Amino acid sequence: MHHIDHVYINGAFVTPHGEELFELFNPATGQSIGQVRLADELDAKGAIAAAKQAFPEFSRSTKSLRVTHLRHMHAAIQSVEDELTEAIIEEYGAPISRARWMAKHAAGVLEDAAVVLEEYTFSRRIGIAEVVMQPLGVAGLITPWNSNAGFICGKLAAALAAGCTAVIKPSEMSALQTAIVTRALHKAGLPPGVFNIVTGRGETVGVVLSSHPDIAKVSFTGSTAIGKSILGSGAQTLKRVTLELGGKSPVLILEDADLSAAVPMAIQAGFMNSGQACIAGTRILVPEQRLAEVETLMIEELAKVRAGDPRDPDTSVGPMVSLKQWERVQRYIQLGIEEGAHLVVGGPGLPEGIKAGWFVRPTVFSRVTNQMTIAREEIFGPVLSIITYANEEEAISIANDTPYGLQAYILSSDPARARKLASRIDAGRVLINTLAHEPRAPFGGFKQSGIGREYGTFGLEAFLEPKSILS
Ligand code: NAD
Numbered sequence: 001m002h003h004i005d006h007v008y009i010n011g012a013f014v015t016p017h018g019e020e021l022f023e024l025f026n027p028a029t030g031q032s033i034g035q036v037r038l039a040d041e042l043d044a045k046g047a048i049a050a051a052k053q054a055f056p057e058f059s060r061s062t063k064s065l066r067v068t069h070l071r072h073m074h075a076a077i078q079s080v081e082d083e084l085t086e087a088i089i090e091e092y093g094a095p096i097s098r099a100r101w102m103a104k105h106a107a108g109v110l111e112d113a114a115v116v117l118e119e120y121t122f123s124r125r126i127g128i129a130e131v132v133m134q135p136l137g138v139a140g141l142i143t144p145w146n147s148n149a150g151f152i153c154g155k156l157a158a159a160l161a162a163g164c165t166a167v168i169k170p171s172e173m174s175a176l177q178t179a180i181v182t183r184a185l186h187k188a189g190l191p192p193g194v195f196n197i198v199t200g201r202g203e204t205v206g207v208v209l210s211s212h213p214d215i216a217k218v219s220f221t222g223s224t225a226i227g228k229s230i231l232g233s234g235a236q237t238l239k240r241v242t243l244e245l246g247g248k249s250p251v252l253i254l255e256d257a258d259l260s261a262a263v264p265m266a267i268q269a270g271f272m273n274s275g276q277a278c279i280a281g282t283r284i285l286v287p288e289q290r291l292a293e294v295e296t297l298m299i300e301e302l303a304k305v306r307a308g309d310p311r312d313p314d315t316s317v318g319p320m321v322s323l324k325q326w327e328r329v330q331r332y333i334q335l336g337i338e339e340g341a342h343l344v345v346g347g348p349g350l351p352e353g354i355k356a357g358w359f360v361r362p363t364v365f366s367r368v369t370n371q372m373t374i375a376r377e378e379i380f381g382p383v384l385s386i387i388t389y390a391n392e393e394e395a396i397s398i399a400n401d402t403p404y405g406l407q408a409y410i411l412s413s414d415p416a417r418a419r420k421l422a423s424r425i426d427a428g429r430v431l432i433n434t435l436a437h438e439p440r441a442p443f444g445g446f447k448q449s450g451i452g453r454e455y456g457t458f459g460l461e462a463f464l465e466p467k468s469i470l471s
Contacts (some may be wrong), residue, residue, distance in 0.1 A: 010050035036175035039200035047196035053192030105157025113157035136165030137216030140209030148174030156427030162463035242452035247406030275382035329381030405446025
């Protein structure tokens with residue numbers, strides 16, 4: 001059993017003032033695996049005070065010193081990759097190959113930020129002005145459970161590269177990953193107070209971060225509903241905010257697509273991270289004359305998708321993170337049936353042969369309309385909707401008819417045509433015939449998928465304020 005009873009404030013591991021014990025679970029078994037003692041409002045305020053005290057000196061540190069810090073942090077996280085992979089499997093249930101990728105990604109974002117910082121110029125001339133980019137102040141960084149270690153490292157890397165100091169509130173459901181990351185980052189030897197990590201509830205620690213006058217910037221990844229409440233509580237002090245929120249991403253299969261490649265790719269886009277991905281391609285848009293072919297291929301391909309033990313290398317869909325999340329996904333599957341969608345594969349309940357754990361049957365509905373609840377709301381599980389369209393205009397109109405705009409996918413054998421369509425889609429990222437990630441390009445959402453961008457120069461500038469000096 002794990003017992004995590006420290007938070008990290010001002011360069012030291014301290015017992016939190018908060019006394020609540022929060023139960024941690026292995027989602028693959030549904031069994032308790034330990035407890036984490038949660039920080040409270042007082043701990044959050046202590047962490048903010050430490051970050052505030054560290055800010056004046058750190059904000060004036062040289063670029064090369066910060067590059068060195070980021071490289072030390074990168075090496076520190078790299079050295080715990082195996083331990084982190086294990087924790088991601090145990091407390092989150094990510095299939096092993098995904099868990100390995102996630103642990104590597106947590107280290108990789110620190111090196112990526114070091115490279116961006118090396119190439120960045122903090123001062124430029126515009127007319128008679130010298131425009132300097134100044135760090136914003138203390139940043140509050142709030143992460144979700146679906147990629148906790150990656151978001152801690154990614155947000156922290158950008159904040160520190162800019163010269164901000166930080167207080168991190170990781171997801172309370174990811175305390176094992178947080179403990180490993182914190183121990184590793186401590187060894188990187190940064191000055192005390194530059195970053196502080198306080199695991200606590202959103203309604204206590206999270207609310208303090210999003211409302212405290214000494215927090216200049218909040219970078220949040222999580223649900224759209226909480227993102228809106230953070231925007232509201234930050235308004236009183238006009239905090240700068242970056243919000244990375246939900247999605248309902250379209251996968252446009254054009255009529256010229258090679259379906260034998262497009263259907264497996266659509267499945268991968270939909271079921272990535274066991275469907276618990278903000279960028280999951282959950283609305284598959286198919287030309288109506290090719291629906292029958294797509295349905296047949298879906299059945300064939302879904303037969304190869306294994307949901308089950310995350311440690312089995314053949315597994316591609318792991319469990320849902322919590323019982324609550326499992327129940328939510330079940331409710332949507334039921335809703336899809338009640339709304340009259342055609343169940344191609346999957347359905348309610350546990351996958352065949354599985355008796356315990358929060359596993360879902362990978363599910364695909366077809367003949368879905370874009371007005372059905374399963375096509376409009378983010379399900380955050382392995383449940384996909386096939387929607388038909390009559391022509392290209394209708395395809396674009398359905399793709400954009402959503403409150404979200406995080407990512408979109410276009411699958412076609414005509415790259416020029418796909419590129420033209422990409423320009424008409426309202427989403428922060430459009431992937432043409434690929435599922436690749438580009439860590440130097442901006443990432444973030446249009447509409448209710450968020451505000452602002454992360455990664456690369458755009459992500460760095462989200463922690464900076466321009467100042468014009470005229471002489
Ligand atoms: P969530 O919004 O419930 O929680 C996210 C974080 O916010 C947690 O640390 C939580 O404790 C904290 N929080 C909760 N209430 C708060 C409050 N009132 N004030 C401040 N903080 C508060 O989200 P989740 O369930 O952890 O994650 C799933 C959601 O995250 C999905 O909607 C998904 O789409 C989204 N997500 C978005 C991205 C992206 O980059 N756009 C990436 C991953 C996940």
